Amino acid sequence: MPRPFLRSIRLLALTFLGSGFALISPAQPQLAQQSRFMAQLAPPRAHLATLSRSGYYLAYTLTEGDQTRIDVVAVNPPYPKQSIYLGDTRGARIVALAWTAPDRLVLATEDWAIATATLGRDVVEVVLDASRFETMVAGDLNERDRENPLNLDRMPRPPRLLHVDWQVPNQIIVEGVAGTNLRNAVASTARVDLVSGQWTIVDEVRITAPATRVFADRLGYYRLQVDRTQLPLTWSLRDPPGQGHRPGWKLLRHALPEDLAHSFNADTAHLWNDRSVPLGFGADPSVLFYSSNLARDTFALRSINLTTGESGDFDVEVARVDLAAPVTDIAPRPLGRHERAQRRNNPAVYYTDFNAVPPVDPLIYDRATGDLVGARLPHSTIDTYWTDSFFQTLQSQLQNDFPHRSVQVIDWDDDRTRFLLNVSTTADDGRYIVYHREEARWVEFLRRNSDIPADQSHRVETTAISDEVEPLLPVRLTIPHTPRSKHPPLICYFRDGPWQLAPDARFAPAHLLAELGCRVLEIDYRSSAGRGRDLLNGGRISPDEAAAADLQRALDWLRDSQGYAPRQIALVGEGFGGWLALRVAELQPDRFRCVASLDGFNDLAHLFRSPPPRERIESDSRGLELARDMFAMHDAMKADFDRTVELATGGSATDQNAPAAQLAERGFGADADPFAAADNRPQRLQIAQRMRDHDEPTPVSLRTRFAQWYFGEAAENNPAYDVLAHLDDLRAPVLLCVSPDREDHTIAAAAKLRDRLARLNRPVEYWELPSAPWSRPISERPEVWLRVAEFLNENLLDFDVQIGPTREVP
Secondary structure, eight states: OOHHHHHHHHHHHHHHHHHTTTTOBTTBOOOSOHHHHHHHHSOOSOOOEEEOTTSSEEEEEEEETTEEEEEEEESSTTOOEEEEEOOOOTTOOEEEEEEEETTEEEEEETTSOEEEEETTOSBOEEEEOGGGSOEEEEOSOOTTOSSSTTOEEEEOOOEEEEEEOSSSTTEEEEEEEEOSSTTSOEEEEEEEETTTOOEEEEEEEEOOTTTEEEEEOTTSOEEEEEEOSSSSOEEEEOOOOBTTBOOOOEEGGGGSOHHHHGGGSOOGGGSSSSOEEEEEEOSSTTEEEEEEOTTSSSOEEEEEETTTOOEEEEEEOBTTBOSSOSOSOSSOOOOOHHHHHHHTTOHHHHHSOOOSSOOOOOEEEOTTTOOEEEEEOTTOTTOEEEOSHHHHHHHHHHHHHSTTSEEEEEEEOTTSOEEEEEEEETTEEEEEEEEETTTTEEEEEEETTTTSOGGGOOEEEEEEEOOSSSOOEEEEEEEOSSOSSSSOOEEEEEOSOSSOBOOSSOOHHHHHHHTTTOEEEEEOOTTOBSSOHHHHHTTSSOHHHHHHHHHHHHHHHHHHHTOOOTTOEEEEEETHHHHHHHHHHHHSTTTOSEEEEESOOSSGGGGGSOOOOOOOOOOHHHHHHHHHHHHHHHHHHHHHHHHHHHHHHSSOSSOTTHHHHHHHHTTSOTTOOTTSSGGGHHHHHHHHHHHHTTSOOOOOOHHHHHHHHHHOGGGTTOGGGOGGGGGGGOOSOEEEEEOTTOTTOOHHHHHHHHHHHHHTTOOEEEEEOOOOSSOOOGGGOHHHHHHHHHHHHHHTSOOOOOOOOOOOOO
16 A cells, blocks of 8 residues: 555544544443432432431431431531441432431331331341231131131231321321232221330221322321212311211311312312312311312312311412322322332232322421421422511522522421531532521531532523513423533433423433533423412423424524524424324424333323223132132022023922032031022122122223313324334434333333334334333333433434545655
8 A cells, every 4th residue: 555545544534533523432432420410310318317306416317329428417517427327228228317306317218127226236227127016906707716716817908108296206106008809908007106116006098009098187087088989089178086986077168168078079170270189187186188180271279177167377389380289190000120029029019009109298286386387398499488577588598599599498406406408509408407407507417419510510591481472381401511512402301191290300311411411401391290270280282282382382492592403303202202202203203313112002092091000919728719609699699590491490400409519518517608698699699799799999090081081082092102003204203212111111112113214124123021020110220311411422422524635644
C-alpha cells in the first residue's frame, strides 16, 4: 500500500475517534457510569424519619447497599449517634417508623413484621409477625373427630400497623385478616404491648372477602364497611361500643343529610363526579372526615357530625388539586414473588387487597393532644394545609426561609419548640433539618440522596399550559446537568393511566434518562386524575388523539420557550401510557425516532376486561371436600329423579338404597342420608351452600365498569384504537418490556405485537422480566431503565458522522 494512502487512513480513523463514533456503539454503549444510573433510580437512602415527642432525638432509616439500619441522633451538640441494625429483610422496605416512648421506636416492614428499636441496643427486636398473631379458625362441624369437633385450625394472621396510641406509651393498634377459606374470613384489630409482646383483641368483624372492606377508627373499632359486590357501592356505619354492648351495622346514608347522602353511594357515572368518600374518624368518634367534589371541580376535605348532622369546621379545598382520590385501586397492585408466597398461607389475605402498607391518611394529628391540625396535599407544591393557626404562621415563615422549595413539617415535640422538616424540590428528595424555634437555629442532619452530588443534579421545570379552549395542561421538563448539545434529544414520557395520579415529587426515571444528556418531557394528559374534572373527563372521546394533541401543545410551548431538535424525539410509556406511546407514534409516523412500551397493551379493550381471577390456593383437602360435595349433590339429584319416576309410574326405576349407600361411602354415614325424608332438606341446602362457597363473591371491577361509562361500550372493540390494526404506520424501532407481576396485563398481547412487527421486518426488541421480590411497578425496577437507556442510546442519539472528501497528505 502506498505510504500517502496509509496516512490518509490513519487520519480518517482519528476523525472517527474524535467524533465519538468509535467510542459509542450498540455493542458497548458509551453511557454515563452505571453507578450514576443506579444512584438516580435508587429510592432515597433515608426513607422515613421521626422526631421524639421530647424533641431530644431524631431517628431515620438508612439503606446502604443491601443493609438497612435505623440511626438515632441527638438534636443538640455534640450530636451523639447510635445505629440500630435490621436483620435480613430480603429487600422488604420499612413502611412505618414512629416513637412510642422516650427510648423506643416501633417500625413495620413490608413482610408483615412489627419490631421495636430501643436506645442502647444494637439490633431491632421483632415483637409481632404472622406466626405470633395467630388465630383459631373454625371449619365445618366434624362429629367424627371427637378431639376437635369444631375442626379448629391455627391460622397465621399477618399484622399491619394502624396507629400508635398517643395516650399510652408502648401501645399500638394493629390489624389482620385470616381465614382458611372465604367462608370464615375475619378482620381483627388488636392492642399490642411493645414491652411484653402481649396482644388483646379490640374488635372483630366477619367479612365476605374480597367483596367487603372494613375500616377502623383510631381506637381500633371497626366503624365503616363497604360492599363492593355490586354498584352502587354501599357504605355501612357502626357506632362505637358503649355500656358493654356493640351496636349493629346501619346504612351510612341514614346518618347523613339528604343532600349529601346520595353522593356516598357511587354508581358508575359517579365514581369521580359528585362523589363523597369517607376518610376516617378523629379523636371525637362522632365526627366523620370525608372527601367530596359534590357540586365542585376538585375533591375537598370536609367533616360532619354524625350525631347532629351538622357540617364541621374542617373544610379544606385547593383550586385545581384533588386532595384525595375517590378510587385508589383503579389499577390492580402488582404482587412480587415473596408477597405472593406469604399470602398463600392465608386465603383471606391472598384474595383481598389487604397488604402491609395501610391506606394513606391525608389527615395530620398532634401527638400530644390527638387533635386534627392539618392535611397533607398530594400532587401539590403547597404540600400541607394547616387548620391550626400556630402551624399556619410557622409554615409561612418556613417558606420564606426556603424560597422555591417544598418544606414539609414531619414531626414536632409536645412543646412545639423543635420541628423536623424535609426540605425538597422536584429534582431532589430533600434533606432532614431540625428547626429550633426559640433559638431560630437550623441544623441539617442528612441529605436523603447523598450519592448524587448537589452540583450535578438535574433541573426540573414545572408549568401549566392554559388557553381559552383546552383544559389546563400540567407539564414537567427535566433538564440534564450536562446536555448533549444546545438542543439535546427529547424523550416524551406518558405515565400510567387513565384516572391515575401523577405526583409532583421527584420522578427517578426522568432523572436517569437525563443522564443520557436528554431532556425529558412529562405531561398530565387528558384522562389523568388529581387535577379536577375538566382534565379527568377530557379524554372520553378519542383518548389517543387527545393525548397526541396534548403532547403537541407541550412541544409548541417548548419550541417557543427553549427550542428542541424536531428530528430527535422518542416516546416512552408505562401501562396505559405505553398504549398511548404506540398510538401516538402511529398517528404521527414520521415524527418520532423510537418508542418504548413498558407493560403496555394493544387496544382500549384492555380496560374493559376484568383482571383474571387469582390462582386457587386452597389445600388438597379443600379440593377433596368440593369433590365430595359435588358427588353428594349428584346423588341427591338422582334420588329426586328416582322418586319422581316412582310417583309417575307407580314403581321404582332404581334401587332405593343406592343413594344412602353411596353417601355412606363418601363419609356422610348410612343414617345421614339428608334426602330420605322431607324434613331433612335443610341439610341438602347446606351442601349446596358449601358448594357455592367455593366460588368467592367477586368485587365489582371498578376499572371495567368505569371504562364502559367513560369511553362508551362502542369503544371496546373499535379498531381505531387497536395498535395491531395500524402497524403500517408504526415505522419507528419499538422496545416492549413486560412483567409477570401485573395481573391485569397479559404477556401474550405484547408477544403478539412483537410477532406481527417481526413479520413486517420492523425493528422490535422484546424483554420479559422475571417476577420482582416485592410489589414494585415496572417503572421502579432499575434493570428496566438500564435496558431502555441502551435502547435509546442505539436509536435516539445521533452518532452519524458525515465524512468529507479525502485528500492525500505528502
